[in-house]
Amino acid sequence: MKKIFRFLLGGILGGAAGAGLVALFSPVTGKDIVKNLKRGWAETMDEARQASQERKVELEAQLEAMRASRRGES
Numbered sequence: 001m002k003k004i005f006r007f008l009l010g011g012i013l014g015g016a017a018g019a020g021l022v023a024l025f026s027p028v029t030g031k032d033i034v035k036n037l038k039r040g041w042a043e044t045m046d047e048a049r050q051a052s053q054e055r056k057v058e059l060e061a062q063l064e065a066m067r068a069s070r071r072g073e074s
Helices: 003-025 029-074
Strands: none
Touching: none
């Protein structure tokens, strides 16, 4: 358990250090970085919502087909 904790802590600290270095040495301003991150987050969430809705439609169609086949067997 201790090894896992150390591994996760190292990953978190390494990620934070990397993000800090990127922010320091990036040719883009902080406001632009935040704007880009927000835009990327919004695009990712839109894609996730769309994929979720498509999958929901697929599953509902499968469920209805299964129900229809059961009704036919009865």
